[in-house]
Amino acid sequence: MLKCTGHYGTPDRVAADVYIIPFPGDKALFQKTLNQICPGLKALITGLRENGDFSGKADETVALATADGRFILTGLGEADGMGVERVRRAFAQAVKLSNGYVTQAIALYCPLEEIVKKILPVSFEDTVVAMLEGASLALYKYNAFVKVKPDDKKGKAKEFKILTTDEGYQSRLKTAIHEATIIVEAVELARDLSNAPANVMDIDALTKEAVAIGKKFLIKTVVLNKKEIQANKMGGLLAVNQGSSREPRFIVMEYNEKKRRLPPFVLVGKGVTFDSGGLCIKPAASMDEMKMDMSGAAAVLGTMYAVAKLKLPIRVVALIPVTDNMTGGAAYCPGDIITISDGTTVEVKNTDAEGRLILADALVYAQRFKPAAIIDVATLTGAVVVALASHATGMMGNDDDLMADIKEAGNKTFERVWELPMFEEYKKMLKSDVADMSNLGGKWGGAITAAAFLQHFVGDYPWVHLDIAGTAMLESASDYQPKGGTGVGVRLLTAFLRQQEA
């Protein structure tokens, strides 16, 4: 996240390489926005409007280079139910357009409070957070292994300057910038973890990231090694790890650990650092994407970062089973019968259905905290991508209130979720002739049978499963979402947890 400062005043009063000004589609509000702007520019924009070149429509951007500076006009459109997502997109598009010739600062102009109220409608703070989410996350690039020429300074903005002309907003602006900075950093962290290749983000490296976050924010962090995992009889995690040359780990993080009287929210993240499919090996064509099979873990770690840095007054536990799914000589085989830590026996029909096996052990572990709710996040099935593409995370669970809260957080952050049914019949699809359950549900409804498998291990605790296989990584960039890891789940879970405060 770039440095970010708040300012009071019109664009001409604050130095920047480029000024981004959002315009609403509504005629009267467009005019009001225009009235805040210096006279020369005002005439120019009025002309653009009269010629039909810019009218504040959604997805409309115009770049102007004038004697007074460079301006990018970006459209918010009319009130259309998209809400504050329009702000994220408008600023993302504008920033992408501007960044080619920015070397120092990009100024972001807040929409007038009146506009916010009419078309978004959210608080001023939420609007500023959305502006910064859109602007910052649009500039994200996974650069860890790209050599950048030292004289290549273009497109290297160093600062965002947020401008408001609403009076008396300085302190509100400061609060919003503080909050947005934390959220953006947390998403960037999750994206970096997801995007890092498996030879870099291996079991040890992912574990170290968790330990580092724990240290930084004084979150009690314990990592179970293989012996301890064996002592806990985590037969799912151990079986999946058998084909690997690396030892498994089980990460336990407890934020606000001392607040024992508060039942915690337990977040469980799938931490498969690479999923080759095991002996039921995946096709070569897109196997490389499976470096992102720890995106659930990334989402949980990003959320812990945000929760701790925002100092939320709730108790949150993170559980992350970590392994890769490989084909070594000791690899688990189709037909193997394994035993999960609660004693449930599972027939392994397919070694590529590994996520549910390691999550089963984690969900059993979650119950010892007597949680207020358990939420697992996992790139669990290709089937959920078939059902929802990349536009919604699949949501399944056993508690309508909890799911309603997650849905609300999803709409607010635009990390939208969509519920799939959990009828009894799906559970029956997991029957095995030789064990308590099979890890495979048959040809159809794969996202749901995977969830039905998980449900077996949560007891009666309120639980939600989020299948992010479609939303955690994108094949092409759009607005503030880059190609590759999106960091999905961080904003969703952080918003959900904030709703649970007090």
Ligand code: BES
């Ligand atoms: N990690 C994959 C799911 C996945 C697929 C994530 C595509 C992201 C994009 C998971 O472990 C898996 O392999 N699932 C199998 C389950 C099947 C064998 C029942 C699948 O979806 O094909």
Ligand code: MN
């Ligand atoms: Mn798999």
Ligand code: ZN
């Ligand atoms: Zn997997």
